[in-house]
Amino acid sequence: MAQSIRTQAELANELGLSRMTVQRALAGYQGVSEATRKRVMEAAQNHGYRPNAAARSIRTGKFGNVALLGSAEExxxxxxxxxxxxxxxxxxxxxxxxxxxxHSREEFETQxxxxxxxxxxxxxxxxxxxQQEISDRLFEQVxxxxLPAVWLNVKLKANCVRPDDMDAGHRAATMLMDAGHKHIGYISHHGERHYSIEDRGEGVAKAVTDAGLKLTFNKHYDGFSICLGMENVMQWMDSPNRPTAVVCYEQQEAVSVYAAAMKLGLRIPEDLSIVSFGSSPCxxxxxxxxxxxxxxxxxxxRAAMAMLLDWIDTGEEENEPVALPFEYDEAGSIVPPVDA
Amino acid sequence: MAQSIRTQAELANELGLSRMTVQRALAGYQGVSEATRKRVMEAAQNHGYRPNAAARSIRTGKFGNVALLGSAEExxxxxxxxxxxxxxxxxxxxxxxxxxxxHSREEFETQxxxxxxxxxxxxxxxxxxxQQEISDRLFEQVxxxxLPAVWLNVKLKANCVRPDDMDAGHRAATMLMDAGHKHIGYISHHGERHYSIEDRGEGVAKAVTDAGLKLTFNKHYDGFSICLGMENVMQWMDSPNRPTAVVCYEQQEAVSVYAAAMKLGLRIPEDLSIVSFGSSPCxxxxxxxxxxxxxxxxxxxRAAMAMLLDWIDTGEEENEPVALPFEYDEAGSIVPPVDA
Structure with missing residues (x-):
């Protein structure tokens, strides 16, 4: 490896050029011949010279970077x-x-x-x-x-961006009722409680109640250890009171319901409509x-970073919370119930 | 917000202390009274002073960071x-x-x-x-x-770390044969060809061939648009020549096979053993x-970062490629075949 050069001055010295010529050549300004520009660029590359971000940040008082600070827990x-x-x-x-x-939970909780x-x-x-638990201490410390700080996937009075889970729940139930369903269930499962479990469920329940109906059931399976699984799902599906449509908190529930329906000889969507939320289309x-x-x-x-950069620019410390609508991937699993 | 202070000199000036005292207090050195240390820390916090990483990096000639450079494509x-x-x-x-x-593919391909x-x-x-395609140009440019550079999830002669897909395929088939299976199939599906598709399949095929058997089938469904899906799987599963055990490239295939088996009234694992690869346990x-x-x-x-930091430290430019073994999550879907 050629000798390492760290500054434009060293580079100019090496080439026998003025520092201004080197600077202009590197920046692509006019007033430098193409031949010189090429010579400077090649020398810069050979010697591993890179424009010095550190020096720049001292000049500007800004560092040109933002951090994503997160929990290391699953x-x-x-x-x-x-x-x-x-x-x-x-x-x-x-x-x-x-x-x-x-950082680990332990680290976050250290005084x-x-x-x-x-x-x-x-x-x-x-x-x-x-996302799980913002201690007052962490909040105060930030x-x-x-420093400008925007929170992801939590509900706060300001400076946060999250998906609109309640609206998504409302939309899921409304789609099912629009297709004619009156018996709708919601099932959820998660390792740790996250507000989205309740919010999606509340959205579903609100839509159903507003239509003068009653949620057939709202089942929550707690913890990864009591893993949901098909056998669990079959218990409630193989009953005369089963709903004609089910809303699933995540892909895991949707897959369990699907496989259980197949095993019981129920057809999807004819015998059971199903809609899921998910981080990607099921x-x-x-x-x-x-x-x-x-x-x-x-x-x-995107929205969180935009809010953060805006805050860095303007100094505005109180930004309205943002809740963003879900996208819909239509895959044909919602049809009118048999008795509609 | 209190006036912002960017340097230790400004902080010393604000407090009427020597710069050395401020420096010692911030660094936690001895020779500074606890009261002074507290006063300095509080002032630093009030004025938003943070130790200047930029200045430090100019002193040391190292920047204290590494970059993860990746494709922005799915x-x-x-x-x-x-x-x-x-x-x-x-x-x-x-x-x-x-x-x-x-960065986008377009960016990577720009001259x-x-x-x-x-x-x-x-x-x-x-x-x-x-992971998909390393152009010669990108390789030469790096x-x-x-700069020390370690490649993830690709097969190169040096400086790369990846999972050992061929070994995993071999292990999957061996577990099935150890249980008594002689009719084993492999199905795969992926948006873009990745070496792991062939490597897992080759591992399966090699284990089967070495045991004097023949792979019952090796099906590949190309592209996300021809989405695998249960209907596809049922076509080959509902035949007299179906294998008694199937190895699935990813969770998607495993779920499709499972649901198709349920629909056809096949029991898993009694009628069909199944083992999948996956980024998390199915x-x-x-x-x-x-x-x-x-x-x-x-x-x-972890291994890739360790290789990179070692290279940065030692200057060693030719590091042996690393291939790491898969972990096994036993969920009970492998049993002897009915006719064994």
Missing amino acids: GPGYLPRLLLSGAQQVAQENDICVMVSE DFEPRVLSQWSTDGILINN KAYK RIATGLPISTLVVPFEQVG | GPGYLPRLLLSGAQQVAQENDICVMVSE DFEPRVLSQWSTDGILINN KAYK RIATGLPISTLVVPFEQVG
């Missing part, structure tokens, strides 16, 4: 790939870099926890992805750093034709 | 959450930050594409997550930057008891 730290992508796209459009920093992203990395702002993720309200994670990432 | 840019976590954990254990930078992560961010090294992701060889993404992330 539940609270759930970080959908599309959310990261959406945030990263908007950052990139604005010439900003994204750093990722994840003097100070993630490097806050104390040392010198970042212009943070997105916070810690405030104390006086049809794509499983090969089963289950209509899905898809969580708009990419949009959440 | 297929090639597939970035499992656990891979990112694993890489991030190892970086953090070494006091290094991770920046994420994703003079120079991601900021290479040209401007000033990073100490990169992990590259662009080399030209003279049992957890779907609620169906399907035994799964789980891709060790967290380990891949």
